[in-house]
Amino acid sequence: MPSDKVCKTVHQYSKTPLCAEDMKKLQExxxxxxxxxxxxxxxYSGIGGLSKLYPGYTVxxxxxxxxLRGELGLPSVxxxxxxxxxxxxxxxxxxxxxxxVLQLIGRNEGLTEEEKHYLRFxxxxxxxxxxxxNQEPIVLPRELQRKQEELASKVxxxxxxxxxxRQVRKYRVKSRETDKAETEPQASVQPPWGFSVAERAYRYGEKDGSRGIYISTKxxxxxxxxxxxxGNQYKRQLYVRLYPQEGNVEIMTAVDVAVRVHEDYVNRIGLAMGMFTMLTTQEGHHYGExxxxxxxxxxxxxxxxTRSYNRNRADNPGRRKYNARRHRMEERLHSYINQELNRFLRTEKPRRIYIVRMPRPKAGGINRKINHSVAMWQRGYIRSRLEQKCREQSVEIVEVLGKDISNECSSCGAVESGGRKKGIFLCNACGxxxxxxxxxxxxxxKRGMEGRVVN
Structure with missing residues (x-):
C-alpha cells in the first residue's frame, strides 16, 4: 500500500429493521x-495441524x-x-x-548464546x-538442512x-473460539451472528425508493x-454483523484513505492519559472529562x-438483553472517545505527540470494585484510536520513557520530592x-524533547 494511504474500517448501518423472515435467512x-x-x-488448530497451515491449500x-459444505447447504462463497x-x-x-516463547528464550539466563541461536532458528x-x-525428524531444503545440522552440532x-x-505447551496462545471448539460439542456452541461476504455475493441497488445492498442467501x-x-458503495470483502433482537445489520469493510497533511499542524504536545480525564496536555487542556x-x-x-447472573445461574437466565445493552453502552463509550480525540486534534493541531509507553496490566489489589473498574478501562481502545487518527492526519506519535514520570517535578526535576493533595502535585524542593x-x-x-524516548 502506498505511503500516502492508510487503511481504516468504515461502517454502514441498516436504515430500518429487517423483517423476521429476512433476518432468519441471514442468521442461517x-x-x-x-x-x-x-x-x-x-x-487444524492443534500441533498436528501445523504442517497443513502454510500456504493453506491442503486445508x-x-x-x-x-x-461439510454439502451437508450444510452453504454456498461456496x-x-x-x-x-x-x-x-x-x-x-x-x-x-x-x-x-x-522467543521473549522467554531471550530472558532465560540458563541458556547459552549457541542454544538461544538454535532455538530461534x-x-x-x-x-x-x-x-x-510433532517429534519427527527435521527435513529441510538443502541450505537450511545444512544450517540446522551445523547449529545442532554445537548444542x-x-x-x-x-x-x-514444554514452553509451547505451557504458553500456547489460543483464542476464545478455539477453546470453545476444542472443549465443547459443536452443536452446543452459540453461533456468532456475523459472517464475511465476498464481492460476488452482494450488489448495491435500490428497492422501493431506498438505497441499500442485496446479500446472497442459501x-x-x-x-x-x-x-x-x-449511499456509499464498496468493491471488496465485507463483514456483516447481525443484531437479531433489534432487526438491525451492521456492515464493516476496510478501505484505503488518503493521508491528510495539515500545514497548520505544527505543535509538539505532551500527553498524560487517565481513567477519569482521558487526555491532559502540558498546558492543562483536558479532553474526555x-x-x-x-x-x-x-x-x-x-x-x-455478573453478580445477579451468578446468583440465578440455576434458573438459566437469558443473556440476550444483557448482551444488547452492553453493546449499546460500549458503543456510547467508544463514540464519546472518538469525538474527544477528534476535538483534541482539531484544537491542539499537533505535528508530534509525546506519550508514555503504556505498562502491562498488573495483578489486582484488594478492592474488587476498583479492580473491576480498572479492568474495564478503555485505555487500549483509546490508544489504538489515537494512533489510527494520527496516521490519517500525518501526526507523529513518539513514546517516552515512563519511569517515575508522575513523581518528578516538571519545574526543577526533583523526583519524589513532593506529594499529592486532591489531584495537585506539590514539590517540596522548589515549591x-x-x-x-x-x-x-x-x-x-520534556523527556520527548530531550530524546529520552523508547527506541
Missing part, C-alpha cells in the same frame, strides 16, 4: 459460517473433500471465506505463541518448528527440543435487501449484572504546584 448463513470455523478450529482441499477466516486466526495464534523455520513439536539438540515443546438466486443509511463517569457507570452495571496530570504531561514533553 451466520450459524453455518460459525460451524465451518469451529470445524476448522477442531481439526482447503481437505475441507472440500469433507462434505461463504464456505471458503469461513475456512480461511479460521485459518487466519490459527496462524495468528501460532505467531503470537512463537513471539511469546527452530522458531523461525516453520518446517523445523513443526517437526520438533544438545534433543534437550532443546524437549525444552521448546437459496439459489435469492438475495436479502438491506436498506442502508448512506466525562470518560470517568461513563466508564464507572459501565463497569458498575457489568459488575451488578512548584500544578494539577497532577498537567505535571505529568509537562514531563512527557
Amino acid at each position: 448463513i451466520a450459524a453455518d459460517y460459525g460451524k465451518v470455523k469451529r470445524y476448522v478450529y477442531q481439526r 482447503q482441499n481437505e475441507m472440500t473433500e469433507s462434505g 461463504y464456505f471458503y471465506l469461513a475456512v480461511f477466516d479460521a485459518l487466519g486466526d490459527i496462524k495468528s495464534q501460532w505467531a503470537r505463541t512463537k513471539s511469546r 527452530l522458531l523461525k523455520v516453520n518446517n523445523a518448528f513443526t517437526a520438533v513439536l 544438545d539438540a534433543e534437550k532443546l527440543h524437549r525444552y521448546l515443546c 437459496e439459489n438466486r435469492k438475495r436479502v435487501f438491506v436498506p442502508l443509511t448512506d 466525562e470518560l470517568g463517569a461513563l466508564q464507572t457507570e459501565y463497569a458498575e452495571w457489568v459488575r451488578q449484572q 512548584y504546584s500544578a494539577e497532577e496530570k498537567t505535571n505529568t504531561a509537562r514531563n512527557v514533553l
Whole structure:
C-alpha cells in the first residue's frame, strides 16, 4: 500500500429493521459460517495441524473433500471465506505463541548464546518448528538442512527440543473460539451472528425508493435487501454483523484513505492519559472529562449484572438483553472517545505527540470494585484510536520513557520530592504546584524533547 494511504474500517448501518423472515435467512448463513470455523478450529488448530497451515491449500482441499459444505447447504462463497477466516486466526495464534516463547528464550539466563541461536532458528523455520513439536525428524531444503545440522552440532539438540515443546505447551496462545471448539460439542456452541461476504455475493441497488445492498442467501438466486443509511458503495470483502433482537445489520469493510497533511499542524504536545480525564496536555487542556463517569457507570452495571447472573445461574437466565445493552453502552463509550480525540486534534493541531509507553496490566489489589473498574478501562481502545487518527492526519506519535514520570517535578526535576493533595502535585524542593496530570504531561514533553524516548 502506498505511503500516502492508510487503511481504516468504515461502517454502514441498516436504515430500518429487517423483517423476521429476512433476518432468519441471514442468521442461517451466520450459524453455518460459525460451524465451518469451529470445524476448522477442531481439526487444524492443534500441533498436528501445523504442517497443513502454510500456504493453506491442503486445508482447503481437505475441507472440500469433507462434505461439510454439502451437508450444510452453504454456498461456496461463504464456505471458503469461513475456512480461511479460521485459518487466519490459527496462524495468528501460532505467531503470537512463537513471539511469546522467543521473549522467554531471550530472558532465560540458563541458556547459552549457541542454544538461544538454535532455538530461534527452530522458531523461525516453520518446517523445523513443526517437526520438533510433532517429534519427527527435521527435513529441510538443502541450505537450511545444512544450517540446522551445523547449529545442532554445537548444542544438545534433543534437550532443546524437549525444552521448546514444554514452553509451547505451557504458553500456547489460543483464542476464545478455539477453546470453545476444542472443549465443547459443536452443536452446543452459540453461533456468532456475523459472517464475511465476498464481492460476488452482494450488489448495491435500490428497492422501493431506498438505497441499500442485496446479500446472497442459501437459496439459489435469492438475495436479502438491506436498506442502508448512506449511499456509499464498496468493491471488496465485507463483514456483516447481525443484531437479531433489534432487526438491525451492521456492515464493516476496510478501505484505503488518503493521508491528510495539515500545514497548520505544527505543535509538539505532551500527553498524560487517565481513567477519569482521558487526555491532559502540558498546558492543562483536558479532553474526555466525562470518560470517568461513563466508564464507572459501565463497569458498575457489568459488575451488578455478573453478580445477579451468578446468583440465578440455576434458573438459566437469558443473556440476550444483557448482551444488547452492553453493546449499546460500549458503543456510547467508544463514540464519546472518538469525538474527544477528534476535538483534541482539531484544537491542539499537533505535528508530534509525546506519550508514555503504556505498562502491562498488573495483578489486582484488594478492592474488587476498583479492580473491576480498572479492568474495564478503555485505555487500549483509546490508544489504538489515537494512533489510527494520527496516521490519517500525518501526526507523529513518539513514546517516552515512563519511569517515575508522575513523581518528578516538571519545574526543577526533583523526583519524589513532593506529594499529592486532591489531584495537585506539590514539590517540596522548589515549591512548584500544578494539577497532577498537567505535571505529568509537562514531563512527557520534556523527556520527548530531550530524546529520552523508547527506541
